[in-house]
Amino acid sequence: MTEIPDCRDRLIFALDVPDTDAARTLVETLGDTVTFYKVGLELAMSPGYFELVDWLKARGKKVFVDVKLFDVPATVAAAVARLDARDVDFITIHGNQGIMEAAGAARKGKAKILAVTALTSLDRGDMTDLGFDCDIDELVLSRARRALEAGCDGIVSSGLELERLRAEAPETLITVTPGIRPVDNDAPPDDQKRVMTPARAIAAGADYLVIGRPIRQAADPAAAATAIQDEIAAAVAERG
Numbered sequence: 001m002t003e004i005p006d007c008r009d010r011l012i013f014a015l016d017v018p019d020t021d022a023a024r025t026l027v028e029t030l031g032d033t034v035t036f037y038k039v040g041l042e043l044a045m046s047p048g049y050f051e052l053v054d055w056l057k058a059r060g061k062k063v064f065v066d067v068k069l070f071d072v073p074a075t076v077a078a079a080v081a082r083l084d085a086r087d088v089d090f091i092t093i094h095g096n097q098g099i100m101e102a103a104g105a106a107r108k109g110k111a112k113i114l115a116v117t118a119l120t121s122l123d124r125g126d127m128t129d130l131g132f133d134c135d136i137d138e139l140v141l142s143r144a145r146r147a148l149e150a151g152c153d154g155i156v157s158s159g160l161e162l163e164r165l166r167a168e169a170p171e172t173l174i175t176v177t178p179g180i181r182p183v184d185n186d187a188p189p190d191d192q193k194r195v196m197t198p199a200r201a202i203a204a205g206a207d208y209l210v211i212g213r214p215i216r217q218a219a220d221p222a223a224a225a226t227a228i229q230d231e232i233a234a235a236v237a238e239r240g
Contacts, residue, residue, distance in 0.1 A: 005207055005208065006035075007229075007232065007233050007236055008035050008229060009035050009036050009062060009208070010036075010202070010206075010207065010208050010209060010232050010236070011034060011035075011036065011208075011209055011211060011225065011228055011229055011232055012036045012037065012038050012064050012176070012208050012209065012210045012211070013030065013034045013036065013037055013038065013211060013212065013215055013216075013225065014038045014040065014066075014178075014210055014211065014212030014213075014216075015027070015037045015038060015039050015040075015043065015212075016038075016040060016042050016043075016212050016216070017042070017043065017216070018042065018046065019043075019046045019047075019048075020043065020046055020047070020048040020049065020051070020052045023039070023043060023052055024052070024055065026216070026221065027056065027059070027061070029221055029222060030215075030221055030222050030225055031222060033222045033225040033226050033229065034061075034215075034225050035060075035061060035062060036061065036062040036063075036064065036089070036208070037056055037061055037062070037063055037064065038064040038066045038210055038212075039052060039053060039056075039063060039064070039065060039066065040066040040067065041066070041067055041068070044067055050086065053065070053086055053088060054086065057086070057087055057088075062089045063088045063089055063090075064088070064089060064090040064091075064092075064176075064210075065083050065088045065090065065091050065092070066090075066092045066210075067079075067091075067092065068092045068093065068094050068116055069091070069092070069093045069094065069095075069099075069103065070093065070094035070095050070099065071095075071099075072099075073098045073099050073101070073102035074102065076093060076095065076099050076102050076103050076106075077102040077103060077105065077106035078106070080093070080102075080103045080106040080107055080111070080113065081106045081107075081108070083111065084106070084107050084108060084109045084110075084111040085109070087109065087110070087111075088111050089110070089111060089112065090111065090112050090114055090176065091103075091107075091111050091112070091113055091114065092114045092115075092116055092156060093113060093114070093115055093116070093152070094115075094116050095115075097146060097149075097150055100113075100115055100146065100147055100150035100151070100152050101150040101151060103150075103151075103152065104150055104151025104152050105151060112153040112154060112174060113151070113152040113153050113154075114147075114152065114153065114154050114155060114156050114174065114176055115143060115144075115146075115147035115150075115152045115154075115155050115156070116143075116155070116156045117139065117140040117143040117144060117155050117156060117157045117161070140155070140157050140158075140161040140165065141161070141164060141165060141168060141169065143155060144157070144165055144169045144173060145169065148169070148172070148173060153172075153174050154173050154174025154175060154176060154207075155173065155174070155175060155176070156176045156177075156178065156210075157175060157176075157177060158177060158178070158179050158196065159177050159179065159180070159196030159200060159201035159204055159206060160196065162175060162177065162201065162204035162205045162206055163204045163205065165205065166204070166205035174207050174208075175205060175206050175207045175208070176206075176207065176208045176209075176210060177196070177201050177206040177208065177209050177210065178209075178210040179196065179210075180196060180197070180198055180201055180209045180210065180211045180214075181196070181197060181214060182197060182198060182214050182227070182228060182231065197231075198211070198228055198231045198232050198235065199231055199232075199234070199235040202232060202235035202236055202239060203235055203238070203239055209228075209232065211228060214228070215228065
């Protein structure tokens with residue numbers, strides 16, 4: 001069985017801001033309402049990225065390094081080892097079997113390796129443009145199986161594929177789901193195409209939900225995060 005996360009850790013806030021100063025300000029604004037943070041490519045291009053990771057860990061936060069590593073296996077393995085040494089919790093990778101195996105073998109600490117399946121900004125037409133002549137459901141399930149065989153801990157998948165994943169993939173699979181939009185979300189339309197509400201994603205089998213804009217763009221980010229935490233807690237209780 002996969003490790004059951006603390007309910008409040010199921011919300012992973014996407015800290016997608018231009019620089020580390022803005023990131024620290026937002027973390028302080030959110031306070032205790034968020035315990036888990038995703039730090040991605042935008043912040044990775046800013047000075048002080050690793051210092052921000054260390055700062056979050058020192059504040060007792062969990063850290064999801066979402067840089068989607070994709071390179072030759074030796075380079076990915078070296079990057080995973082460096083991140084793992086910083087006590088991060090999740091690391092995302094792309095790639096084929098060799099890349100996934102190298103990433104899994106390089107992890108010596110507690111970091112969980114997550115394979116990206118199909119970005120939630122892609123739909124069936126986008127997959128065709130990329131040369132994938134298959135259903136997204138089939139691709140996601142295949143990627144999940146191969147990731148576990150390669151020694152990864154879980155996958156990143158939209159909520160739309162979760163029910164089939166939970167029915168067919170091993171119970172040890174960790175599922176991290178982006179593209180989450182609350183029912184009352186009034187944020188402007190964005191680039192996410194395969195989306196789902198927090199309650200529906202939890203009911204479908206998501207372990208963790210990655211949510212950014214609905215909190216970040218809210219008039220009161222802490223209140224928005226609290227409302228989503230309440231929705232997640234209710235959905236977890238109902239799922240049992």
